[in-house]
Structures are given as C-alpha cells and as structure tokens.
Amino acid sequence: METLDTYKAILGEIGKLRSAKSLLAWDQQTHMPGAGSAARADALGKLSRLGFELATSDELGQCIEELEARDDLSDEEAASVRDVGRQYRRQKAIPPDLFEAFTIAQSKGQAAWAEARAKADFAHFRPNLEKLVDFARQFAEYYGYEDTPYDALLEPFEPGMTSRRLRKIIEPLKAELVPFLERIAAEGTPPDADVLVGSFPVNMQREMSRRTLEIIGYDYGSGALDDAPHPFTTEIAHGDVRITNRYEEDDPVSGLFGALHEGGHALYGQGMGENLYKLSLSDGASFGIHESQSRLIENQIGRSRPFWRFFQPIIGEFLPQLAGVDAEALYRAVNVVSPSLIRVEADEVTYNFHIMLRFELESALINGETAVADLPALWNDAMQRYLGVSPNDDADGVLQDVHWSMGAFGYFPSYMLGNLYAAQVATALRADRPNLDAEIEAGDFEPLVSWLREKVHQFGGVHRAEDLIRRITGEGLNAKHFIDYVVGKFSDIYRL
Amino acid sequence: METLDTYKAILGEIGKLRSAKSLLAWDQQTHMPGAGSAARADALGKLSRLGFELATSDELGQCIEELEARDDLSDEEAASVRDVGRQYRRQKAIPPDLFEAFTIAQSKGQAAWAEARAKADFAHFRPNLEKLVDFARQFAEYYGYEDTPYDALLEPFEPGMTSRRLRKIIEPLKAELVPFLERIAAEGTPPDADVLVGSFPVNMQREMSRRTLEIIGYDYGSGALDDAPHPFTTEIAHGDVRITNRYEEDDPVSGLFGALHEGGHALYGQGMGENLYKLSLSDGASFGIHESQSRLIENQIGRSRPFWRFFQPIIGEFLPQLAGVDAEALYRAVNVVSPSLIRVEADEVTYNFHIMLRFELESALINGETAVADLPALWNDAMQRYLGVSPNDDADGVLQDVHWSMGAFGYFPSYMLGNLYAAQVATALRADRPNLDAEIEAGDFEPLVSWLREKVHQFGGVHRAEDLIRRITGEGLNAKHFIDYVVGKFSDIYRL
Numbered sequence: 001m002e003t004l005d006t007y008k009a010i011l012g013e014i015g016k017l018r019s020a021k022s023l024l025a026w027d028q029q030t031h032m033p034g035a036g037s038a039a040r041a042d043a044l045g046k047l048s049r050l051g052f053e054l055a056t057s058d059e060l061g062q063c064i065e066e067l068e069a070r071d072d073l074s075d076e077e078a079a080s081v082r083d084v085g086r087q088y089r090r091q092k093a094i095p096p097d098l099f100e101a102f103t104i105a106q107s108k109g110q111a112a113w114a115e116a117r118a119k120a121d122f123a124h125f126r127p128n129l130e131k132l133v134d135f136a137r138q139f140a141e142y143y144g145y146e147d148t149p150y151d152a153l154l155e156p157f158e159p160g161m162t163s164r165r166l167r168k169i170i171e172p173l174k175a176e177l178v179p180f181l182e183r184i185a186a187e188g189t190p191p192d193a194d195v196l197v198g199s200f201p202v203n204m205q206r207e208m209s210r211r212t213l214e215i216i217g218y219d220y221g222s223g224a225l226d227d228a229p230h231p232f233t234t235e236i237a238h239g240d241v242r243i244t245n246r247y248e249e250d251d252p253v254s255g256l257f258g259a260l261h262e263g264g265h266a267l268y269g270q271g272m273g274e275n276l277y278k279l280s281l282s283d284g285a286s287f288g289i290h291e292s293q294s295r296l297i298e299n300q301i302g303r304s305r306p307f308w309r310f311f312q313p314i315i316g317e318f319l320p321q322l323a324g325v326d327a328e329a330l331y332r333a334v335n336v337v338s339p340s341l342i343r344v345e346a347d348e349v350t351y352n353f354h355i356m357l358r359f360e361l362e363s364a365l366i367n368g369e370t371a372v373a374d375l376p377a378l379w380n381d382a383m384q385r386y387l388g389v390s391p392n393d394d395a396d397g398v399l400q401d402v403h404w405s406m407g408a409f410g411y412f413p414s415y416m417l418g419n420l421y422a423a424q425v426a427t428a429l430r431a432d433r434p435n436l437d438a439e440i441e442a443g444d445f446e447p448l449v450s451w452l453r454e455k456v457h458q459f460g461g462v463h464r465a466e467d468l469i470r471r472i473t474g475e476g477l478n479a480k481h482f483i484d485y486v487v488g489k490f491s492d493i494y495r496l
Numbered sequence: 497m498e499t500l501d502t503y504k505a506i507l508g509e510i511g512k513l514r515s516a517k518s519l520l521a522w523d524q525q526t527h528m529p530g531a532g533s534a535a536r537a538d539a540l541g542k543l544s545r546l547g548f549e550l551a552t553s554d555e556l557g558q559c560i561e562e563l564e565a566r567d568d569l570s571d572e573e574a575a576s577v578r579d580v581g582r583q584y585r586r587q588k589a590i591p592p593d594l595f596e597a598f599t600i601a602q603s604k605g606q607a608a609w610a611e612a613r614a615k616a617d618f619a620h621f622r623p624n625l626e627k628l629v630d631f632a633r634q635f636a637e638y639y640g641y642e643d644t645p646y647d648a649l650l651e652p653f654e655p656g657m658t659s660r661r662l663r664k665i666i667e668p669l670k671a672e673l674v675p676f677l678e679r680i681a682a683e684g685t686p687p688d689a690d691v692l693v694g695s696f697p698v699n700m701q702r703e704m705s706r707r708t709l710e711i712i713g714y715d716y717g718s719g720a721l722d723d724a725p726h727p728f729t730t731e732i733a734h735g736d737v738r739i740t741n742r743y744e745e746d747d748p749v750s751g752l753f754g755a756l757h758e759g760g761h762a763l764y765g766q767g768m769g770e771n772l773y774k775l776s777l778s779d780g781a782s783f784g785i786h787e788s789q790s791r792l793i794e795n796q797i798g799r800s801r802p803f804w805r806f807f808q809p810i811i812g813e814f815l816p817q818l819a820g821v822d823a824e825a826l827y828r829a830v831n832v833v834s835p836s837l838i839r840v841e842a843d844e845v846t847y848n849f850h851i852m853l854r855f856e857l858e859s860a861l862i863n864g865e866t867a868v869a870d871l872p873a874l875w876n877d878a879m880q881r882y883l884g885v886s887p888n889d890d891a892d893g894v895l896q897d898v899h900w901s902m903g904a905f906g907y908f909p910s911y912m913l914g915n916l917y918a919a920q921v922a923t924a925l926r927a928d929r930p931n932l933d934a935e936i937e938a939g940d941f942e943p944l945v946s947w948l949r950e951k952v953h954q955f956g957g958v959h960r961a962e963d964l965i966r967r968i969t970g971e972g973l974n975a976k977h978f979i980d981y982v983v984g985k986f987s988d989i990y991r992l
Contacts, residue, residue: 023520023523033736035734036718036735037735039736040736043512221531223529238531239533240529
C-alpha cells in the first residue's frame with residue numbers, strides 16, 4: 001500500500017477505538033449504573049491499551065517519517081502528519097515503565113485528593129502531589145524544552161505557547177483588571193441579583209436548555225443532550241457530538257449557561273468535515289481555541305444585552321416566575337461581578353485571576369521554584385492579591401480543582417486563553433457583521449454560526465492556534481481585546 | 497502462566513471487548529443520533545474483528561485442548577471449557593473466506609428484506625434468501641450433525657436439541673391445542689377487550705414500567721431502562737444489565753408486558769455472579785431457558801389473576817382512565833385469545849403455532865426438502881392449518897420476521913421452548929411455594945425471585961438446558977405442563 005494510504009488506514013483504526021472509548025466514557029457519566037463501574041474501567045483500559053499500541057507502532061512511526069519528507073501532501077494531510085508526529089514522539093519519549101508508574105500514581109492521586117478535599121486536609125494529599133510533580137518534571141525532561149520545563153507540559157494543550165509568552169500576556173491583563181475590579185467594588189452600582197432567586201424545576205430547565213441549543217444551531221440529528229454530574233462535550237464520531245449538562249433547582253441560569261458553553265464546543269465539533277475526523281484533526285486548533293468557541297457563545301453572546309432582549313420571553317415560557325422580569329434586569333442579573341473562592345463559579349471579570357494564580361503556582365512547582373508543602377500558603381496569598389478574598393479552608397482553596405490530582409499540569413492556561421481568543425475573535429466578528437446585535441436580538445443565530453464555521457470550525461486542527469488567530473484577526477493573540485470588552489461592558493453595567 | 501490462568505486471562509480480554517461492543521450496540525438503539533450510524537458500524541466492526549481474533553486464536557485453542565483433558569476443574573470451569581470449546585470449534589470450522597462472504601450476504605439480505613417487506617414483494621427478497629439458505633447448508637456440513645443438517649444450526653441456540661426431538665415435543669401440543677383453539681372460538685365467552693381502549697400518555701406508561709420493574713425486583717443500581725424501537729435486554733457487564741422498551745399510545749399494556757418480559761431476562765442476568773461473567777457463562781443455559789425466564793414473568797405471573805388483583809390500583813394510578821376497571825375485568829382483557837397473522841402480537845394459546853410453522857418451513861429449507869420459491873404458498877397454507885387465517889400479502893406473511901434475512905436459521909424454536917420450559921418450571925415453583933398466588937396478590941415478589949435465583953439464575957450456563965430442567969423438575973422437557981396450564985387457564989377465562 002502507498003505510505004499515505006497506510007497512514008490513513010492506521011489513523012482509521014485508531015479512530016474506531018477512540019470512538020468506542022469516547023462512548024464508554026460518556027456512558028460512564030450519563031447512563032451507566034453504579035455497579036457497572038469496575039467492568040467499565042477494565043473495558044476502557046483495554047481500549048486505551050489497544051489504541052496506545054497502534055499510536056506508538058513502528059509502522060506508524062515509519063509512515064510519519066516518510067510523509068514528513070514529502071511536499072505533495074494537502075494542507076490537511078500535512079497538518080495531520082505534523083500533529084500525529086508530535087504526539088507519536090511524545091508518547092515514545094516516555095519509557096513504558098515510567099508511564100505505567102505514573103498511571104498508578106494518577107489513580108492514587110485522585111483517590112487521595114478526593115479524601116483530602118472531603119476532610120479539607122491538604123497534608124493527606126501532599127505526598128501524592130509531590131510524586132505527581134516529580135513525574136511531570138521527569139516527563140518534561142524526556143519531552144524536551146527550550147526555556148523552562150513547564151513549557152514542555154503546556155505544549156499538548158496549547159502548541160507553541162511558552163511561559164514567557166504567557167507572562168507577557170498576563171501583564172497588561174493584571175495591570176488593567178485588578179484596579180478595574182477594585183473600582184467596581186468601590187464605585188459600582190451592582191445589579192439586582194435577587195430577581196433570579198427562587199426554586200426552578202429541573203425538568204423545565206432541561207427543556208429550556210434543549211430548546212436553547214436548538215435555537216443556536218446545535219444539530220440533534222448528529223448529537224444528543226444528557227444529564228451528567230459535570231457538563232462536557234464529547235466528539236464520539238463525525239455525526240455524533242454529544243453534550244451533557246446539569247441543573248440546579250435554586251439557580252435558573254447556571255444550567256442555561258452550561259448549555260450555551262457546551263453548545264459552543266459542540267458547534268465546533270459539528271462544524272468539522274468527516275475528513276478532519278479521519279485525519280485526527282477533530283480536536284481543534286488547541287484547547288484554548290476550543291475554549292474560545294464555548295466562551296464566545298456563553299459570554300460574548302449569551303451574557304449580552306441583545307441575547308436577553310431576545311431570550312426574555314423564552315425564559316418566561318419555561319420558568320413562569322421569571323416572566324415578569326424585564327430583559328434589562330435579566331441581563332444585569334446574569335452579569336453580577338463578585339470576587340469568589342471558586343474558579344468554576346467566577347464571573348467574566350474575575351475568572352482569569354483564578355487562572356493566573358494557578359499558572360503561577362504550577363509553573364513554579366514544575367520549574368522547581370516552589371515546594372508542594374508551601375502551596376496552601378501561596379494559594380491563600382495569591383487569592384488576597386488578586387481577589388481580596390481568603391478561603392476558610394483548603395477544600396475551597398488549593399484542593400478545589402481535580403487537575404493536579406491527575407497529574408495534569410499545563411492545562412489551566414487554556415481556560416484563560418479561551419477568554420482572550422474569544423474576545424479577539426468577537427472583535428473581528430463584529431467588524432465583519434455590523435448587524436450582529438440586531439440579528440441576536442431577533443433570535444437569528446444563523447449568520448453568527450456561519451461566520452464561525454467559515455473562520456474557525458471548518459479548519460479543525462489544520463492551522464495552529466496562533467496562525468488561525470492571525471488569519472481571522474490580522475494579528476497574534478492580544479489581550480487588549482479582552483480588556484476593552486470587559487471594561488466597556490462592565491463599566492456600563494456597573495454605571496462607572 | 498498456568499494454562500487455566502492463561503485461559504481465564506484470554507476470556508477476560510474477550511469479555512472486555514464484548515462489553516464494549518454491547519454498549520455500542522445498545523447505544524445504537526437508544527441514544528445514538530442518526531448521523532452517527534456510519535461511524536458506529538465501523539467501530540462495531542473493529543471490535544468484532546478484535547474479539548474474533550482472540551476467540552479463534554491458537555493460544556486459546558491450546559488452552560481448551562489441555563483443559564479438556566483435566567479432571568481437576570471446578571464445575572464452573574469445566575462448563576466454561578465445554579462451551580467455549582464448542583464455540584471455538586464452530587468458529588474455526590468455517591473457512592474465513594466463506595464466513596466473510598456470508599457476512600456480506602447477511603447485510604445485503606437485510607437490506608433486500610426491508611425493501612421487499614415495504615413493498616410486500618417476496619420476489620425481491622427471494623434470491624438473497626436462496627443465497628443465505630445455501631450458506632446455512634454449507635455451514636451445517638462444516639459443523640457436522642448426526643441426523644439432519646438443520647440440527648447443526650439448532651445447536652448454538654439450544655445445545656443438544658434435535659429436529660427429531662422437537663417434532664416429538666410438538667406432536668401433543670398440536671394435537672391438544674389446535675382443537676382447544678377451535679373450541680375457544682366456537683364455544684367460549686370472550687373477555688371484554690374494550691375496557692383497554694383509549695389513549696394513554698407514553699410518559700405515564702414509561703413511569704409505570706419503571707415502577708413495575710422495581711416491584712418485581714429489577715435492580716436499577718446495576719441496570720437501566722431506556723426507550724428503543726424494539727424491546728431488548730443486554731448484559732453489558734456484571735453489574736450492568738440494561739432493559740429497553742417501547743410504548744404504544746393506544747395500548748395501555750403492550751409496554752407493560754414488554755417491561756415484564758425484558759424484566760424476566762434481566763433478572764436472569766442480574767442473578768448471575770461475577771464468576772459466571774468471567775467464565776463466559778453469563779448467556780444462560782440456552783436461548784430457550786433464557787426465554788423461559790422472560791415468559792415466566794410476563795405470562796405465568798404478569799398475565800395471572802393474582803397479579804392483576806395486586807396491580808389494579810397501580811395501573812389506575814398511572815393511567816387514571818383505568819382506575820374504575822376492576823381487577824377481574826383487567827385480567828380477562830389482557831388474556832384475549834385471537835388467532836392473528838403476526839407472531840409478536842400472538843396470545844399464549846396461539847403463539848406456539850407461529851413457531852411450529854416457522855420450524856417446519858426452515859427445517860425443510862435447510863434439509864433440502866423445500867425450495868425458497870415455494871415459501872409464500874407454504875406459509876399461507878400453514879397459517880390456515882394452524883390458525884385459520886390468511887395474510888393479505890407477504891408483508892404480513894412470510895416477510896414479517898427479520899431472522900432469515902440475517903441468515904439466522906434455528907433460532908425460532910427457542911421461542912416455543914421458552915414457553916414450554918416456563919410452564920414446566922412454574923409447575924415446580926407452585927409445588928415448592930403453595931402460597932405463591934397469595935404472595936403475588938400481596939405484591940411480594942421476593943419469594944418468587946429468590947426461588948428463581950436459587951433454581952435457575954445462579955447457575956448461568958453451568959448446566960445444559962435439559963440437565964437444568966431435570967434438576968428443577970425431576971424430568972426432561974415435557975410439553976404436558978404447558979398444555980395443562982393453557983387449557984386450565986383459558987377454559988376458566990373463556991368459561992368452557
């Protein structure tokens with residue numbers, strides 16, 4: 001067989017196993033009964049092993065080497081070889097014994113973290129975290145890096161991104177938004193959040209989310225909406241991109257924004273052609289770019305005034321207690337700014353501070369500048385510095401996120417980059433479509449989604465994040481767009 | 497590794513792939529969006545191929561050979577080697593090229609059957625069916641048999657059963673029940689079926705099924721109930737035995753009996769220990785024994801007078817239109833006898849006639865005594881002979897079942913055997929538990945299910961069907977129990 005055909009055939013086999021694995025993982029969070037969990041872990045382990053064998057096979061390695069030397073590949077094929085080659089070398093870089101020891105440390109780490117969090121006892125988690133940091137540092141050496149070890153861990157989430165660059169991006173954000181948050185607190189007129197207080201039946205919230213996803217263009221013919229403990233989107237296959245969501249009885253909008261957020265991810269997955277799935281390019285340009293698609297729909301659109309002018313009658317239809325609240329009051333109520341302890345509950349102004357703090361701490365850990373034992377005190381200091389709040393205990397502080405317990409270092413910055421990319425893309429979108437607000441207010445999401453398809457979705461992982469942003473906006477990542485967006489929006493809401 | 501450990505390890509790997517495959521197949525019928533079907537077929541094909549490779553590996557073959565020669569195995573281990581060995585030899589018996597050609601003929605056959613059925617045009621299906629019969633005849637030669645080729649095809653569904661034996665079983669059934677059916681038609685006082693006429697919301701029927709399954713002891717902690725186009729039960733793993741069901745708005749009980757039927761299958765699956773799953777013995781003693789567990793719960797219990805005395809207030813709670821219908825009227829209405837064209841809608845008196853007809857025809861096809869071209873006429877003749885009805889066209893006649901289009905010959909008798917085993921087991925059950933009726937009327941299903949667990953479920957596939965029936969009832973399969981049950985029950989209902 002011709003090398004390119006062999007390469008595609010191997011990706012095809014990997015894709016089938018990956019699709020099966022995605023379905024098993026999705027079912028684990030949605031429909032699987034509790035007693036099925038042990039057998040499910042075994043089945044998932046088997047599929048992972050089979051996939052790993054294919055993804056690290058000598059045959060694939062030879063294909064990659066031969067294809068990298070060729071100049072007759074299409075853009076998609078070349079991008080595929082670039083990304084698959086990168087992953088192949090990373091997977092081959094780690095000695096199998098070391099990787100196996102790491103997976104054991106991961107599962108011990110997660111168990112210890114869950115216990116430590118329940119007891120708010122960091123000391124219980126500390127030795128596990130020390131081991132996981134040590135693994136990550138060893139991995140970084142195997143992967144290789146130019147500047148700092150942490151850069152080697154950033155790479156899979158945001159290819160091409162470095163700590164140095166991240167620090168430069170953060171600088172103006174911090175300089176502008178820390179004082180802006182202080183100004184909001186000192187001089188702002190806060191929205192009336194009480195309009196959203198009440199008890200709202202979960203089944204009506206679920207139906208409202210279902211309808212909202214339909215409205216924004218999510219296609220149920222190639223997707224599904226299910227309940228899960230944590231919202232997520234999963235690309236099971238081309239033609240099968242599913243969303244999960246959760247609902248809180250005492251909060252009428254957390255489920256709605258969950259649906260909009262996951263809807264943004266899912267539109268990305270549904271907007272890619274089958275070819276991108278076959279070439280292993282369906283994960284998108286980067287984690288940050290993927291997050292930009294969810295944040296754009298959730299915040300730039302879903303938390304905008306035109307959206308609430310459109311959505312006011314709809315929320316009243318599903319949640320009749322809110323039928324009498326006008327659009328402006330709803331818009332203001334979903335945009336309350338409040339420095340809080342918990343990242344996942346943070347508003348648009350404060351969210352990035354939670355990420356800056358985590359980036360500072362985890363990069364210092366990996367680069368050997370900080371000891372695990374010092375984390376709780378450093379965490380609490382940084383919370384004061386950025387947000388002026390202090391956790392009562394480590395459960396609401398350094399133990400709140402699952403990521404480190406899985407040995408996932410380098411993931412957090414993608415959340416912040418998602419916000420920044422989203423604002424920069426939205427600037428270009430508004431320049432291209434001056435009538436966007438009127439369209440949203442009229443409930444016409446088709447022009448918005450078509451624009452995103454054309455500019456972002458259709459390319460999947462063909463262009464690297466930085467290249468994609470340049471193509472769309474004419475410049476590299478620039479935090480100015482986010483700062484302007486946040487300062488403009490919240491100055492208006494808080495009447496500054 | 498010791499041979500027995502190697503053997504168990506290979507079964508473990510096969511089990512993981514089989515579990516993943518079951519989940520993908522379940523999802524295909526329940527939650528998968530339509531656009532995901534092409535990718536799903538690919539993923540299922542991949543898992544099948546991997547499972548087939550393991551199930552036909554030389555390593556497994558060597559283990560089987562060595563273990564068959566040993567006498568220190570536990571009962572479970574010996575039964576596992578017996579069944580896995582049998583399947584291994586069957587799979588190895590067919591030349592791979594022939595089997596591949598057969599799988600292509602299967603998928604073409606199913607497509608042609610669906611088209612032929614939609615157009616009520618047997619001629620359109622005929623060449624495909626001829627090919628499938630030819631494959632089956634070739635397979636029978638490879639598998640080997642003592643008496644007729646058809647026996648080789650019966651074997652995987654009902655190990656040890658033969659055509660000769662089936663004919664003997666059918667003889668008294670036919671002799672007693674054909675005249676009994678005529679007597680019902682001529683002299684019986686039919687129940688008033690109109691009490692069940694109306695429109696019954698599907699969501700309430702679904703909740704009623706959910707509650708009913710809970711009442712009979714189905715454990716949602718190791719199962720789930722979902723909607724699907726056709727009801728089925730699937731054992732995804734130990735601890736994960738799921739039911740699907742469907743509901744008809746104009747029929748308040750078809751969904752209920754679907755749930756009871758699948759509930760019977762699922763109690764079997766939930767009643768087997770993890771060891772049986774690990775040893776590949778979780779399919780039960782035979783297809784007929786599995787069907788007996790569903791039929792016992794559906795008919796012997798669910799269509800009994802004590803059940804309806806218990807269930808009358810419950811159906812009224814979910815379907816308020818029926819609250820005023822008394823238990824006796826409900827009991828009679830769910831036991832209407834009516835010779836019909838369609839097997840899956842048949843009552844307890846006529847169901848087996850549909851199977852006798854299919855057995856006659858398919859065994860004659862496989863044994864070369866009948867040509868495919870003659871099927872429609874033979875079908876219609878037999879319908880007259882057994883049931884006194886004639887289909888208007890082949891869609892409601894010879895084209896009604898999917899089985900032959902998949903090349904599945906030898907499957908149908910299991911449905912009849914299920915009814916017969918159920919009646920025979922129920923005789924033993926009633927002898928052991930003289931208070932059964934009172935327990936059911938009080939809604940106490942625990943003694944019933946405990947008895948089934950002890951006598952049937954806990955053994956899974958350890959005992960062959962005939963051995964199991966002997967252990968429970970002291971004799972081999974005997975159709976007399978079914979005849980007595982049906983004649984007694986329906987003489988009372990029809991006041992003969």
